[in-house]
Amino acid sequence: MSDINKISGDKRLRIIKAATKIFSRKGFHKAKVEEIAEEAVVGKGTVYEYFASKKELFLEMILYAHQQYQDSLEQELSRAETFRDGLQKLFQVTMNFMKEHKEMALILLADHPLLGEDIHKVLCQKEQQQLESMSKMLQDVTRRGEIRPVSTHAASLVIFGALYLICGQVVFHEDNQETDFQQLSQEAINIILRGLAPPVKEML
Amino acid sequence: MSDINKISGDKRLRIIKAATKIFSRKGFHKAKVEEIAEEAVVGKGTVYEYFASKKELFLEMILYAHQQYQDSLEQELSRAETFRDGLQKLFQVTMNFMKEHKEMALILLADHPLLGEDIHKVLCQKEQQQLESMSKMLQDVTRRGEIRPVSTHAASLVIFGALYLICGQVVFHEDNQETDFQQLSQEAINIILRGLAPPVKEML
Amino acid sequence: MSDINKISGDKRLRIIKAATKIFSRKGFHKAKVEEIAEEAVVGKGTVYEYFASKKELFLEMILYAHQQYQDSLEQELSRAETFRDGLQKLFQVTMNFMKEHKEMALILLADHPLLGEDIHKVLCQKEQQQLESMSKMLQDVTRRGEIRPVSTHAASLVIFGALYLICGQVVFHEDNQETDFQQLSQEAINIILRGLAPPVKEML
Amino acid sequence: MSDINKISGDKRLRIIKAATKIFSRKGFHKAKVEEIAEEAVVGKGTVYEYFASKKELFLEMILYAHQQYQDSLEQELSRAETFRDGLQKLFQVTMNFMKEHKEMALILLADHPLLGEDIHKVLCQKEQQQLESMSKMLQDVTRRGEIRPVSTHAASLVIFGALYLICGQVVFHEDNQETDFQQLSQEAINIILRGLAPPVKEML
DNA sequence: AATGAATGAGTATTCATTCAT
DNA sequence: AATGAATGAATACTCATTCAT
Numbered sequence: 032m033s034d035i036n037k038i039s040g041d042k043r044l045r046i047i048k049a050a051t052k053i054f055s056r057k058g059f060h061k062a063k064v065e066e067i068a069e070e071a072v073v074g075k076g077t078v079y080e081y082f083a084s085k086k087e088l089f090l091e092m093i094l095y096a097h098q099q100y101q102d103s104l105e106q107e108l109s110r111a112e113t114f115r116d117g118l119q120k121l122f123q124v125t126m127n128f129m130k131e132h133k134e135m136a137l138i139l140l141a142d143h144p145l146l147g148e149d150i151h152k153v154l155c156q157k158e159q160q161q162l163e164s165m166s167k168m169l170q171d172v173t174r175r176g177e178i179r180p181v182s183t184h185a186a187s188l189v190i191f192g193a194l195y196l197i198c199g200q201v202v203f204h205e206d207n208q209e210t211d212f213q214q215l216s217q218e219a220i221n222i223i224l225r226g227l228a229p230p231v232k233e234m235l
Numbered sequence: 236m237s238d239i240n241k242i243s244g245d246k247r248l249r250i251i252k253a254a255t256k257i258f259s260r261k262g263f264h265k266a267k268v269e270e271i272a273e274e275a276v277v278g279k280g281t282v283y284e285y286f287a288s289k290k291e292l293f294l295e296m297i298l299y300a301h302q303q304y305q306d307s308l309e310q311e312l313s314r315a316e317t318f319r320d321g322l323q324k325l326f327q328v329t330m331n332f333m334k335e336h337k338e339m340a341l342i343l344l345a346d347h348p349l350l351g352e353d354i355h356k357v358l359c360q361k362e363q364q365q366l367e368s369m370s371k372m373l374q375d376v377t378r379r380g381e382i383r384p385v386s387t388h389a390a391s392l393v394i395f396g397a398l399y400l401i402c403g404q405v406v407f408h409e410d411n412q413e414t415d416f417q418q419l420s421q422e423a424i425n426i427i428l429r430g431l432a433p434p435v436k437e438m439l
Numbered sequence: 440m441s442d443i444n445k446i447s448g449d450k451r452l453r454i455i456k457a458a459t460k461i462f463s464r465k466g467f468h469k470a471k472v473e474e475i476a477e478e479a480v481v482g483k484g485t486v487y488e489y490f491a492s493k494k495e496l497f498l499e500m501i502l503y504a505h506q507q508y509q510d511s512l513e514q515e516l517s518r519a520e521t522f523r524d525g526l527q528k529l530f531q532v533t534m535n536f537m538k539e540h541k542e543m544a545l546i547l548l549a550d551h552p553l554l555g556e557d558i559h560k561v562l563c564q565k566e567q568q569q570l571e572s573m574s575k576m577l578q579d580v581t582r583r584g585e586i587r588p589v590s591t592h593a594a595s596l597v598i599f600g601a602l603y604l605i606c607g608q609v610v611f612h613e614d615n616q617e618t619d620f621q622q623l624s625q626e627a628i629n630i631i632l633r634g635l636a637p638p639v640k641e642m643l
Numbered sequence: 644m645s646d647i648n649k650i651s652g653d654k655r656l657r658i659i660k661a662a663t664k665i666f667s668r669k670g671f672h673k674a675k676v677e678e679i680a681e682e683a684v685v686g687k688g689t690v691y692e693y694f695a696s697k698k699e700l701f702l703e704m705i706l707y708a709h710q711q712y713q714d715s716l717e718q719e720l721s722r723a724e725t726f727r728d729g730l731q732k733l734f735q736v737t738m739n740f741m742k743e744h745k746e747m748a749l750i751l752l753a754d755h756p757l758l759g760e761d762i763h764k765v766l767c768q769k770e771q772q773q774l775e776s777m778s779k780m781l782q783d784v785t786r787r788g789e790i791r792p793v794s795t796h797a798a799s800l801v802i803f804g805a806l807y808l809i810c811g812q813v814v815f816h817e818d819n820q821e822t823d824f825q826q827l828s829q830e831a832i833n834i835i836l837r838g839l840a841p842p843v844k845e846m847l
Numbered sequence: 848a849a850t851g852a853a854t855g856a857g858t859a860t861t862c863a864t865t866c867a868t
Numbered sequence: 869a870a871t872g873a874a875t876g877a878a879t880a881c882t883c884a885t886t887c888a889t
Binding site: 288 | 857858861
């Protein structure tokens, strides 16, 4: 039984990983189910044993990738002490993930609303969760006096906006050898932190 | 003679507008050329008289939309006096455009790198142009002492990042009645401007 | 296992036979793949499981028909004792094949160089093979003293020229009830044999 | 008026010549009416002023080419004194025509019965005319005692069969530098003439 | 559970022909 | 008579999905 589960689980994962590879390389429409099956070294029909359709497989693949990202993010954030530290970790982890999963990033960043309502909704939802999670963190941080009181929603948007655009730069543009993205994100963080900094009187 | 041009130009434009409608509603892959032709009230073959392929039509449509956006943006920006004013106009115009062309916005925001190299490249290029144009403006503004000296590249990313994410909120999320995007963008601008504000000593 | 092969082989052959029927009736361009599939009682996609394209199917069909013709020809020729006997068998078998496969003959006789380089080349090659095979036979026959020494190439051309034109008469012209093609070919053979006959001194 | 006719006639001929060029190069199906119009330097619509359809244009083009061939053939044959001389002229003129109109020859030789009943019928008819004309000539020659009495139909088939196959060699095969077609046809003629030669006793 | 042979719905594109000018 | 912009019928081919084994 555990054997069956193992084999079964193994295959499911193998298919998801194969899907990641193929979908990332070719995009949803140009990727062929048969190709994914080959990559996973399973029969074409087997893919349909685990996923109801190509679209569902695509969705599951995205969820899997996103989960991986969130896991590593939470792990890092839990160790952050100051807000600046947290921001830096956020930028760091996100950029690394994007760099490693460049092709997948294309999909996550350039959320494809036209691929289908369902997929789009899930991605939007994930983004909202992230924004809300950031909002909560900002409330804590505000309470702790690390930043001045602002609309945490607006602040979240500024933070993730900068983050996503920088990641876009990392991923989409091939002249990435020249640019120091490390420093770029540092400067963006500086601007944002200053924008959120508590009133100057404290500096006196 | 002018008649011929008019008719001819008319048809090309009619097709582009029809394409905008259909592509926006259904996305590239689900849109059918025949449907676009019907919408434009021309024969299917006529589409191919003006555009070499479905893809070229798609690209031309995007360029047309983008041009419209840039035109209205430039017009507004030319009237802006302070940097804050400019930023507000930028957010204003962009949000309005996105609201009015919701479906097209889906495409512009969620730049589809997987649709094809060529289209992706053009979109990236447009984005880079916008970032650079903002960088230049920031240099002027810095020289005028309106903001402190920062990496204009980083600052541009922060600004457009916030802008795009807010537009995404406007477009993607249907609960937009509740949220006051006007105020949201105002708050984001406040954060950003503070982040870019000249040293506090001036405040003394 | 043999079942699987049988079924598989069956389908391929069924498609080829259907193709023969449809292509012969309508020619390459007017024949529709779907029609061939229907005739073979298989799905349209199945045709493409066995043949990469309409053109390849066409080529395979021709090769199949040609093979059938050659097989029956060789069988007959192996039994021929004199050269006259061989010539008669050649004319006999060829005319019979053409009569039975009238429509296919249209294609084989009227080799379509404009259908595509590849198909044309294969057909030319087959014809050359036949000419060469005849040349060799003529050399043997010459050695045996049955005919006088001539350019075997020229002789082959005369023989096959007459053969093809007679077959053309059989196939292309519908007033074939009136004409006695049996006798016509006999007379042609007589003329040719006389043209190749050894010097008259033997007649003394 | 004569001007109009001239221009008119000019255009018709220009179109036919352009058609010859394009059809020969690409074959019926791949040739485009627009291309022919361009080659003839007339508007696409103008083609339809002179020819009811692409197919009719094709037919007219073939008739025109065939007429040219027959004219030059008759001119040469009228000067021939002996039968051998006539045969040689026939082979000569035909081979030259085929060499000069290689691509057209592809169409004339490889009579395309599948292009359409009408075209096929005309071509068959032309061929029959040629065979009959040869038959008549053979009757004259027989009467003059140049050849022995044979089925003139059979003899015609032998003659044209050899002729067509040799022309096919000239046209279809690109290794035509090596082969001496002049000599090849000479040898074929020798064989045929011997096959038709009067009884040997006359030689005594 | 696993497979892959079979299927057919779905679509971009071409090009002969027309007809208003 | 001459034109070419406009048209839409016509068709090969792909690939997600199914199902018998």
